[in-house]
Amino acid sequence: MTRYRQLVLILLALELLAAVAIRTSAFNRPAALPVSELGIQEDGLLADMRQLEASHDPASPHSWLTMADFYSTFGLLPQAEYCLQQATLLGPLDEDGLMFQGIVLSRMGQLVQAQLSFQAVVDAAGERQQDARVELALVLLRQEDVAAAETALRAAQAEPLIKLALARLLIRTDRAEEAIQLLDQMLERQPGAMCVIQLKGWAYEALGNDRLARQQAELAQRHIQLTEMRTSTRLHERAMHQRYGPGRYLVESGRHEQAGDVAATVASMQAAVEAMKPLWRYHYAMRLAVLQLNQQQAQLALPYLAAVIQVEGESAEMWDLIGDAWQQLEDPQRARKAWLEGTRYKASKSIVVNQLLHQKLAESYQLAGDKEQADRHAGLAFFERGRLAWRENDVRQALTSYTEAVGLLPENASCWFHLAETRRAMNDRNGARDAYQQCLELAAEHGRAHLGLSLTAGSSN
Numbered sequence: 001m002t003r004y005r006q007l008v009l010i011l012l013a014l015e016l017l018a019a020v021a022i023r024t025s026a027f028n029r030p031a032a033l034p035v036s037e038l039g040i041q042e043d044g045l046l047a048d049m050r051q052l053e054a055s056h057d058p059a060s061p062h063s064w065l066t067m068a069d070f071y072s073t074f075g076l077l078p079q080a081e082y083c084l085q086q087a088t089l090l091g092p093l094d095e096d097g098l099m100f101q102g103i104v105l106s107r108m109g110q111l112v113q114a115q116l117s118f119q120a121v122v123d124a125a126g127e128r129q130q131d132a133r134v135e136l137a138l139v140l141l142r143q144e145d146v147a148a149a150e151t152a153l154r155a156a157q158a159e160p161l162i163k164l165a166l167a168r169l170l171i172r173t174d175r176a177e178e179a180i181q182l183l184d185q186m187l188e189r190q191p192g193a194m195c196v197i198q199l200k201g202w203a204y205e206a207l208g209n210d211r212l213a214r215q216q217a218e219l220a221q222r223h224i225q226l227t228e229m230r231t232s233t234r235l236h237e238r239a240m241h242q243r244y245g246p247g248r249y250l251v252e253s254g255r256h257e258q259a260g261d262v263a264a265t266v267a268s269m270q271a272a273v274e275a276m277k278p279l280w281r282y283h284y285a286m287r288l289a290v291l292q293l294n295q296q297q298a299q300l301a302l303p304y305l306a307a308v309i310q311v312e313g314e315s316a317e318m319w320d321l322i323g324d325a326w327q328q329l330e331d332p333q334r335a336r337k338a339w340l341e342g343t344r345y346k347a348s349k350s351i352v353v354n355q356l357l358h359q360k361l362a363e364s365y366q367l368a369g370d371k372e373q374a375d376r377h378a379g380l381a382f383f384e385r386g387r388l389a390w391r392e393n394d395v396r397q398a399l400t401s402y403t404e405a406v407g408l409l410p411e412n413a414s415c416w417f418h419l420a421e422t423r424r425a426m427n428d429r430n431g432a433r434d435a436y437q438q439c440l441e442l443a444a445e446h447g448r449a450h451l452g453l454s455l456t457a458g459s460s461n
Contacts (some may be wrong), residue, residue: 016254031086031089031362033056034079034082037128043274043275048248052067053067060090061087064083065083065096066089070189074244077108081108084100084104095127096125098120099117099131102135102136102139103233105117106139106142114135115136118132118133118135119132130156130232131233137156141169153166153169161231163186164186167180171206176203176206176207183203191198192223192224195226200216201215201216221390224388240451249275250268250287252268266288266291266292270288271285285307290321299329300327305318305321315342318342319338319345322340323360332364332368335364339357355381358378358380359377359378359385362377362378365377378403379404379412382402382408383409398418402415402422412442413446417449421452423435432452433457435454436452
């Protein structure tokens, strides 16, 4: 072999070794985090995200899972999927990792892959087995695989959400009687669960039993108790929202309030509002405004309340607070105007704002010497109090309140109708008929009053 040929072979060998070294170095180099600043992030959340990213250890599977959890919770799903892939390269995923993987894949619409992840946790029979069963059942429902979904629902039905889903599946597959048995079991533990009562009414409707279906529908109107619908995944994410970003300051504010530290309570809420920029969470601003009103700082509260209305729209709750602010600033005319605006909106079934609005208006008009308006709003306050009592199934209190309402508002058809409904619920059919007739004299086309009157026809006490 000539010297020249030897030199060529040596050079080729050196090039091969260099290529192998470069390839090996690239393979062993820790992967970088994905680009995470997509879209608009809240300032406080972005700061926490950057802090987590700065402390990330690319050689640690646990660190990749921590980042995947964060990204998934706050909607950065492609980034979460990337982190899970990197964790997989470092070793097999544990139960938590498989759960994160299933959740991310499910939210990205990759249902078959998500099913495999959740099934792996179920098969492992570890601490997360029940959580995985719940998520697996929900994925199978989305895939419309009725048989597999039913099997998974029955395996996971310790959760109220899953029991309701199973009941609905039974109703839709012509097994309403079995659904009623399941719903009755739920009502034994939570007799006032509104959604369970509603679903039971749908089951009776599917069986063609209109009388019992109507009975359940009316009963649902008299209950406001909610069933816990959050899975363990949702509960975990709620905790994450309370740990990072603006939610952290909101939690701090609550702790300061419980400790009686007013200044720290307000300061934490101000920090929460600042941390949520450039986005907006109306209940943060409302809480800060309420705290400022409690400190007699109406002038500071009004801009936040106005911003909430501009961004989120009007509501009974917002106009109630604005009226309180003007009342605090000793401007009763503007206060009344705000409270009157609030009466145009209905608050939640369990919130007393509508009753309070009319009470405040009655007191304000009384002070202004306007007895007619004062009596009118006093009557409407009794009406709203009756509605709240009715929805809490306190029928006797509802009867008392509606009776007071018709005494002050004898020309109000709605007051007479609700009094009639309450009397019928108490089996006072003669009294109910009289009230329905009074309602129809004032509003001849009141359809529900006609129906109620027909239900009491031909009966007597």
